[in-house]
Amino acid sequence: MENLQAIGTEQINGNAYSQENFETIAVRTQSERTQFQEHSVPLFLTSSYVFEDSEDMRASFAEEKERNIYSRFSNPNTSEFVEKIVKMEGAEGGYAFATGMAAVFSTLAALLNSGDHIVAARSIFGSTHGLFTKYFPKWNISHSYFDVNQPEDIKALIKPETKVLFAESPTNPGVDILDLELLGDIARKHDLILIIDNCFATPYLQNPIKFGADLVIHSATKLIDGQGRVLGGVTVGREDLIREIYLFSRNTGPALSPFNAWILSKSLETLPVRLERHCENALKVAEFLETLDETENVKYPFLRTHPQYEIAKKQMKLGGNVVAFEIKGGIEAGRRFIDNLQLCSRSANLGDTRTIVTHPASTTHSKLSESERLDAGISDGLVRISVGLEHIDDIIKDLKNALNN
Numbered sequence: 001m002e003n004l005q006a007i008g009t010e011q012i013n014g015n016a017y018s019q020e021n022f023e024t025i026a027v028r029t030q031s032e033r034t035q036f037q038e039h040s041v042p043l044f045l046t047s048s049y050v051f052e053d054s055e056d057m058r059a060s061f062a063e064e065k066e067r068n069i070y071s072r073f074s075n076p077n078t079s080e081f082v083e084k085i086v087k088m089e090g091a092e093g094g095y096a097f098a099t100g101m102a103a104v105f106s107t108l109a110a111l112l113n114s115g116d117h118i119v120a121a122r123s124i125f126g127s128t129h130g131l132f133t134k135y136f137p138k139w140n141i142s143h144s145y146f147d148v149n150q151p152e153d154i155k156a157l158i159k160p161e162t163k164v165l166f167a168e169s170p171t172n173p174g175v176d177i178l179d180l181e182l183l184g185d186i187a188r189k190h191d192l193i194l195i196i197d198n199c200f201a202t203p204y205l206q207n208p209i210k211f212g213a214d215l216v217i218h219s220a221t222k223l224i225d226g227q228g229r230v231l232g233g234v235t236v237g238r239e240d241l242i243r244e245i246y247l248f249s250r251n252t253g254p255a256l257s258p259f260n261a262w263i264l265s266k267s268l269e270t271l272p273v274r275l276e277r278h279c280e281n282a283l284k285v286a287e288f289l290e291t292l293d294e295t296e297n298v299k300y301p302f303l304r305t306h307p308q309y310e311i312a313k314k315q316m317k318l319g320g321n322v323v324a325f326e327i328k329g330g331i332e333a334g335r336r337f338i339d340n341l342q343l344c345s346r347s348a349n350l351g352d353t354r355t356i357v358t359h360p361a362s363t364t365h366s367k368l369s370e371s372e373r374l375d376a377g378i379s380d381g382l383v384r385i386s387v388g389l390e391h392i393d394d395i396i397k398d399l400k401n402a403l404n405n
């Protein structure tokens with residue numbers, strides 16, 4: 001993308017490579033080497049950049065030149081990270097943010113005007129729901145929710161002022177699947193901007209742009225970092241929309257720090273290898289949980305019993321690392337199970353090397369009323385497991401012990 005966080009690509013540091021294979025893109029997309037000929041990309045901790053003369057400065061600010069001016073606008077580390085995600089998602093451009101929520105907020109704030117309306121799946125990340133219900137009404141931006149299991153209701157919710165169709169797939173924490181092709185068709189017919197939060201899938205498992213998404217958002221904090229270290233977010237997609245998002249963000253300042261971008265770009269080098277094992281372990285955990293008497297409604301996109309199994313197979317390479325299930329006995333049984341865990345972490349993050357177990361009804365969603373919780377697909381006994389990279393036998397042993405006690 002011209003003038004944005006762009007860097008040279010096809011021929012990088014003397015290494016020519018194909019732009020087709022995910023693994024090679026992940027490893028070989030790099031910023032240009034400095035005069036020190038370093039092999040691994042250095043950390044560019046600089047807030048600003050210098051100019052040759054006044055003409056250079058004028059032309060740079062006029063965006064006649066593609067170059068770095070100030071790290072709120074662009075930085076070599078941030079550009080490298082964005083460029084990788086752009087290629088991995090098959091997008092035209094992108095911009096990186098300090099957190100996933102900064103990406104969600106800035107993307108919508110840049111594109112929506114007072115009076116606009118959003119149609120969204122009801123099962124969305126808690127803070128995104130907070131944005132729609134607590135803050136957007138202040139700017140006269142309204143929303144309507146549809147049930148993830150009834151996407152046929154979407155058409156009836158669309159009004160003349162509807163501008164955005166927003167969804168996650170798989171959803172957090174229920175691991176429901178939305179048919180991206182169907183959403184793409186609806187968005188095209190009704191001239192809506194389709195925005196997909198692709199956090200649970202990562203660009204390795206699913207590319208929503210192929211199915212008609214205009215923009216794809218990631219919380220890079222999760223599987224993209226993959227090791228529970230830094231926060232980050234990114235939005236990629238259509239060039240004209242990214243331009244609006246870039247200009248908004250350049251002024252409002254939600255930019256990703258170069259240090260976090262450096263970490264995240266290095267993490268992307270191993271994303272395919274990590275995801276293969278995460279997904280293999282998660283499928284085994286799901287299959288194991290299905291055999292137990294203490295559990296019900298085990299949900300994992302690549303389990304045949306998942307209500308949207310066929311759709312998941314159509315749009316995802318593998319099923320992801322999150323498994324949801326219900327523990328018989330409601331809130332108390334859920335809490336006891338969490339207390340009995342000895343290896344798995346009790347934490348609110350996900351997409352870490354370490355397996356993390358959460359009980360939404362008593363934690364992240366405890367402020368909602370029971371009916372609000374059920375509307376969001378969260379029953380009292382729902383447990384979410386972000387399956388990590390420990391040995392599968394150890395993960396299963398811990399879950400088994402905690403459920404039996």
Ligand SMILES: *Cc1c(COP(=O)(O)O)cnc(C)c1O
Binds near residue numbers: 100102125197233
């Ligand atoms: C975590 C998460 C976010 C927010 O990301 P942060 O980096 O924590 O701000 C947004 N969407 C989904 C689906 C998430 O899981």
